Amino acid sequence: MPRYTAPTKDTQYILHDVLNITEAGIPGYDELEAEFTGAVLEEAGKISSDVLAPLNAVGDRQGCVLENGVVRTPDGFRDAFEQVKSGGWTGLDMPEEYGGQYMPYVLGTAVGEMFSGANQAFTMYQGLTHGAASAILAHGSDEQKDTYLPRMVSCEWTGTMNLTEPHCGTDLGLMRTKAEPQDDGSYRISGQKIFISAGEHDMAGNIIHLVLAKIAGGPEGIKGVSLFIVPKFLVNGDGSLGARNGVACGNLEEKMGIHGNSTCVMNYDGAVGYLLGEEHKGMRAMFTMMNEARLGVGMQGLALAEAAYQNALDYARERLQGRDVTGAKNPDGPADPLIVHPDIRRSLMDQKSFAEAGRAFILWGATLIDRAHRAGDKDADGLISLLTPVIKGFLTDQGYDMTVQAQQIYGGHGYIEESGMSQFTRDARIAMIYEGANGVQALDLVGRKLAQDGGKHVMAFFDLVKSFIKDNAGQDDAFDRDFLDPLKAASKDLQAAGMYFMQQGMKNPHNALAGSTDFLHLFGHVCLGLMWARMAKASGDALANGTSDAAFHETKLATGRYYMARQLPATALHLARIQTGADTVMALDAENF
Amino acid sequence: MPRYTAPTKDTQYILHDVLNITEAGIPGYDELEAEFTGAVLEEAGKISSDVLAPLNAVGDRQGCVLENGVVRTPDGFRDAFEQVKSGGWTGLDMPEEYGGQYMPYVLGTAVGEMFSGANQAFTMYQGLTHGAASAILAHGSDEQKDTYLPRMVSCEWTGTMNLTEPHCGTDLGLMRTKAEPQDDGSYRISGQKIFISAGEHDMAGNIIHLVLAKIAGGPEGIKGVSLFIVPKFLVNGDGSLGARNGVACGNLEEKMGIHGNSTCVMNYDGAVGYLLGEEHKGMRAMFTMMNEARLGVGMQGLALAEAAYQNALDYARERLQGRDVTGAKNPDGPADPLIVHPDIRRSLMDQKSFAEAGRAFILWGATLIDRAHRAGDKDADGLISLLTPVIKGFLTDQGYDMTVQAQQIYGGHGYIEESGMSQFTRDARIAMIYEGANGVQALDLVGRKLAQDGGKHVMAFFDLVKSFIKDNAGQDDAFDRDFLDPLKAASKDLQAAGMYFMQQGMKNPHNALAGSTDFLHLFGHVCLGLMWARMAKASGDALANGTSDAAFHETKLATGRYYMARQLPATALHLARIQTGADTVMALDAENF
CATH class of the missing domain: 1.10.540.10 (Acyl-CoA dehydrogenase/oxidase, N-terminal domain)
Known part of the structure; x- marks a missing residue:
């Protein structure tokens, strides 16, 4: 196990x-x-x-x-x-x-x-x-907060997000779930929602569903969507549980992974719901959850990569197979451990250098959220808004690849469920999909976030990279060569990609969107490159100051050098792809595929 | 479904x-x-x-x-x-x-x-x-052929390969299964083999196990390994089935995929076995199976990519979600089909351009085998020996990625087992592992095949690319620009990587092996680039000759242009990684991970 x-x-x-x-x-x-x-x-x-x-x-x-x-x-x-x-x-x-x-x-x-x-x-x-x-x-209103929050904060009651319907996922304007206004100010919710994680289970006294629905007679499409609180059990004025509401789990989905979480088809049959926020402003309210959820999902990508890596590392150290080509490292044993082999090392270094920089990225992102929420810093808010699709999309795409690499180190044993390595891969797979599939993240990044507030936030990101380089250059040749120069080159690729989008996307938006996934990955690499440069600076300082834990900081530097040398050059490939525009991507008519 | x-x-x-x-x-x-x-x-x-x-x-x-x-x-x-x-x-x-x-x-x-x-x-x-x-x-001897082949060719009896043991997969020298010689010339086989596909099942009258084992008293390690025929039921002189042999399935493995195939733990308990080929030359005999099996596994990578792509394409055409950013394509419907979106196109083109070139690659490889076996062409034999790890490793790594991409097009529905898209991914995963994990393929390519016969076969491959370019250049500017120039650039990257290995691998073999997986992928891209150039030439000729199926050939050209523009540039990234050598890969001591 x-x-x-x-x-x-x-x-x-x-x-x-x-x-x-x-x-x-x-x-x-x-x-x-x-x-x-x-x-x-x-x-x-x-x-x-x-x-x-x-x-x-x-x-x-x-x-x-x-x-x-x-x-x-x-x-x-x-x-x-x-x-x-x-x-x-x-x-x-x-x-x-x-x-x-x-x-x-x-x-x-x-x-x-x-x-x-x-x-x-x-x-x-x-x-x-x-x-x-x-x-x-x-x-929520004060009453709503008082009614639900104490028991949701303690998880005595749990909560859900209800967006998807059988025919609509990303495009929520197609939604059919209806909300009928009642005389007492409540609504009656009817419709079917699917893929509802934790929609029904036996670990909480009540389940508070947040449900997107259209108020009858409201505007068409996404502008007519409102958000409702629909508790599984109605809550009496004194806080005690009342009648069972008209909501039920109709089915559990069989999934590739995350089997321990119940993924429910939820049927709303005239269930009592209470408007959360304003009428027809449901998407705005939902995005409070979505943005937080997207960071949380990016974090899952990283978390599973770390978990899988730890086990791959153990296996690589213990499993004896073959000999180091430059001479036996375990001459008294029947064979050397896997970790002597360069290609196994490469894979372990891929995983390690991703997990550690990914962790720095997600924690840095969390400080931006704190800065925005606790200090009311609008620049931090804008920057994390820009970075959210990168965190979600890049950390989950890469995180998944890393679980696949970790599984690969186990050879045939990784394919057998007993080793547990397959579960990391199967569980990590969902993170590329839920809370907005990664293609939608790329669209959000290129189609919306880049130009938000006149492009102010992406310029702020570039300034941040530039300032870091400027503030730290010229003090240590090795640091400049191993960290700052590659970061500068990667950041230049990102700027060139942004410039291409500005120029060519004006002519035809497809020219930008055809490169959206490449741009998301390019951006992600620059972010992890920045994280490694910051970590290298911190560890370099610690070593210069005579830290008692030199081995830890030397390992950090070595791991960072690997990322800068082996992973960061991917930015050039992404840029090359982006600069081919939409021509070859959109060349075929749909019927000619 | x-x-x-x-x-x-x-x-x-x-x-x-x-x-x-x-x-x-x-x-x-x-x-x-x-x-x-x-x-x-x-x-x-x-x-x-x-x-x-x-x-x-x-x-x-x-x-x-x-x-x-x-x-x-x-x-x-x-x-x-x-x-x-x-x-x-x-x-x-x-x-x-x-x-x-x-x-x-x-x-x-x-x-x-x-x-x-x-x-x-x-x-x-x-x-x-x-x-x-x-x-x-x-x-086999004539008697062995006469006894087993007629009923194996018809699959009245099925066969297996028994290599792996719990403690040894790649490193077969560690094998413990023993063969005791008997007076009648047969052997008694004892030991445990794992991961035996089709090891036991109910679809054949007999199962003919080919089992690697060490003859007691033979040389240590891999040089003491022999191959044996161990039938489930002994076969009488008249061809009828005799007694049940001492071999049994001890357990079935629970796996990530290929659930329909029985993956068995096989226990040999003094089972009667017959030497196949010479004593202690089991690896040579086994490699007859392995090489064929490796091509077959590469083919699986391609086959599942094709199957998954077909369904992703259907879904992209049918599923209505969002609008084309340049204007509605399905104005009378509630939304446009997914296929209008550039990032969905990119993914479909990735899949399509891979599957079609992969198919050409595997079929070309098969003609080399026919040329070697049926015409005794030693050059063809050398070339397919070089290309075998590329076919196996590249087509399965990429094939798996393509099934993941196909699954992604389904969004949440792709994660639900009902859609069947998860099965393609889970089934395709094994192809990266069995018949030699892809890291072992990369090792075989760089550590053995490159230098085989003095590097003759890799030189022949380069000559083949060069001749194709020379023979076809200068006739059509668009063909030169879209196909030959990118192929030339990619082939140059491959040669530079080979040169780097020659120079730096001499100093330290780790410098070559640290880049082995990148080299395998670099090589694979050049092969698919060559296939696309050949297909573009064929389709260009067909169009010039006034083919009646112009749409088919135009589609080929457009798909090929996509590959050359968007996928082939990956060679530069692989080369860049290779040229960083082993320094960053091997920097950490095993205990410092």
């Missing part, structure tokens, strides 16, 4: 040595001393390794079962959920007035990586609830 | 317009007139679509079941196997004296793609038998 060891040390390094969070000037961050975050992460790591990880394979094997309208989660999930709740983990970054601890989002993200890496299917129950609670927090 | 339509027209095009097989001067090829191959492929296509494809999901869902030592295959497999047998498909390219039709290997490969695309798990029963029969044909 696979192991999971929380990357506590690495997370601490990123928070304190690289991001210097206590000096970031963000409200709430001054409490985040290394000793404090270390204690929190240590505890989160324990519950991840000891409680959640052992249930990962159980969840995959048993899946969820629907019987008489009731969904049974896998053995052990209920107990584990109680432990997570009683440890206060569900409300880590939620407001204190609703029972949370109001710690910064960055700390919630660091813990989230650990929980997801240990057991993604399990952690989704909590993750969806967090997203739904955030939407109620942002858009 | 997914559909499968055999690519008969495209295969015919490659055989006759591109490879001009009837003029190839290979014994047996003069019979391969277009009318004849068309009739064979048409029939193979029918059985693929009508018999095998409908059982693909059944096999995935039911899997195989082991009860009291008997393995039950999924519903319908037995009947389908009878149809395949009675149609004579199992002996298509086997000698007539053993009941085959002795058609060229290239035709067997074309049919094999169809069967594998329709149902990989099912087709493996036949494929393994073919491999085992080939080994007996090449290394």
Whole structure:
């Protein structure tokens, strides 16, 4: 069975040595001393390794079962959920007035990586609830907040997001679910929603569904969509549970992975719903959940890559097969361990250099969210809005590839379910799809985010890279050569791609959109390159200052050099593809395929 | 449920317009007139679509079941196997004296793609038998051939390959299975083999296991390995079945995919075995099977990419979601079909341009095998030996990626097992692993094949590319620009990589091996680029000659232009990575990961 060891040390390094969070000037961050975050992460790591990880394979094997309208989660999930709740983990970054601890989002993200890496299917129950609670927090009335939030923050009640219908996923304007206004101000919701994660299960006293629907008589298309709170059990004025609402799970989907999470067909049959936010402004309210959810999904991509990597590394060290071509490394044994072989090294370095920079990227992104939410910093808000599709799309595409690479190191044993390596791959696959398939992320990035506010945020990103290079160049030749020069070249490729889109996209938007996925990946590489340059700077400083942990920082530098030399040059390929425009992509008529 | 339509027209095009097989001067090829191959492929296509494809999901869902030592295959497999047998498909390219039709290997490969695309798990029963029969044909005594081949060619009896043991896969020198010589010239085989595809099942009267084992007292390591024929039921002198042999299926593995094929733990407990070929020369004999099997696995990568693509294309045409950014294409409908979106096009073109060139590559490879075997052409033998790891590694890595891309087009529906898209991905995953994991293919290519016979075969490949460019340049500017120039650039990258290996690999072999996977992919891209250039030439000629099927050839040219513009530039990235050598790859000590 696979192991999971929380990357506590690495997370601490990123928070304190690289991001210097206590000096970031963000409200709430001054409490985040290394000793404090270390204690929190240590505890989160324990519950991840000891409680959640052992249930990962159980969840995959048993899946969820629907019987008489009731969904049974896998053995052990209920107990584990109680432990997570009683440890206060569900409300880590939620407001204190609703029972949370109001710690910064960055700390919630660091813990989230650990929980997801240990057991993604399990952690989704909590993750969806967090997203739904955030939407109620942002858009709910005081009464709605008081009614739902205390018990959602504690996960006594869980939450869901209901967007997709059988005929519409990305294009929500096609939605058919209807909301009929009632005299008492409530609505009656009718329709079918599919792919509803945690839509029904046995771990919570109530389930609070957030449901997109069209109010009868409202505008056509996406402008007529509103968001509703539809509780599984109605809630009485005194907070006690009332009647069962007209919502039921009609079916559970059989999926490639995340078997431990119930993916439900939800049927709404005149269910009582309460408008959340304004009429016909449902998409705005939903995006509160979606943006947070997209970061959370990017985090899953990274988390599973890390989990799979840890096991691939163990296997590469233990499995004896063949000899180092330059001479036996384990001469007394029957063969050398896999890790002596250069191609195995390459794969491990791919995985390691991705996971560590991906972690820095997601935690940096979380600090931008904190800066936006807690300090009202509009620039940070704009920058994270730009980076959200990159975080979601790049970290999940690459994260998936890394689970495939980790599985590959196991050879035939990786294909056998017993090793657990297949589960990482199958679970990671969903992250490329949900919360907006990665092609939609690329479209969002190129079609919307690049030009947002007159292109201000992408210019800010370029300035940030330039400033970093300028501030740190000329002090150390090796650092300039290994880190700053490649970063400069990659950033130049990104700018050239942006320039191409501006010039050629004006003539024909297809010229930009045909390169959207390449652009997303190009952007992602530049972000990870920037992260490695920042980590190399931090580790270089630590070594110069005579750190007692030289091996850790030397390893960081070596891992970063690998990424800059072997992965970052991908930017040139992406740029080359982008600059061929739409001609060859759109050459065929649809009927000639 | 997914559909499968055999690519008969495209295969015919490659055989006759591109490879001009009837003029190839290979014994047996003069019979391969277009009318004849068309009739064979048409029939193979029918059985693929009508018999095998409908059982693909059944096999995935039911899997195989082991009860009291008997393995039950999924519903319908037995009947389908009878149809395949009675149609004579199992002996298509086997000698007539053993009941085959002795058609060229290239035709067997074309049919094999169809069967594998329709149902990989099912087709493996036949494929393994073919491999085992080939080994007996090449290394068996006349008596062994007479005893086993007639019933293996007809698949009345099936065959297996037994290499892997729990502690040894790639490194077969670690093998523990023992063979004790008996007075009557037979051996007693004892040991455990794992991952034995089709090791036990209910579709054949006997199963002929080819088993690697060490003869007691023989040389250590790989030099002491011999190959044995171990029938499930002993065969009497008159050909009737005798006693059950001491071999049994101990367990079935639960796997990520190919559930319809039984993957067995095989226990040999003093089983009677007969030496196949010479003592201690088992690896040589086994490689007869392995090389053929490797081509067959490369073919699976391509076949599943094609099957997944067909369904992704259907879905992209039917699913209405969003609008073309340049104006509605389906103004009377609620939305446009997915295929209007540039990023969906990009993905479809990736898949299409890969599948068609991959098909040309595998069929060209098959003609090299025919040339080697039927005409005794040693150069062809050397060239296909060089290309075998490229075909296996590149076509399966890329083929898998294409199934992932096809699945992605379905969005959330692709993650649900009901759509069948997950099965393509899960089934395709094994092809990167079995018959030598792709990292081992890369090692074989760079560590062995490149330098084989003094580098003669790789030089021959470069000459072949050069001659093609020289012979066809200067006649059509567009052809030169779109096809020959990119091919020249890519081939130059490949030569530069080879040169780097020669120079730097001498100093330290790790410098070559650290780039082995990149080299395999670089090589693969050049091969597909060459295939596209050849197809573009053929289609250009057809158009110049006033073909009646201009749309087909225009589509070929457009698809080829896409590959040359968007995929072939990957060679530069692979070269850049290769030229960084082993420094960053091997920088860390194993304990510092």
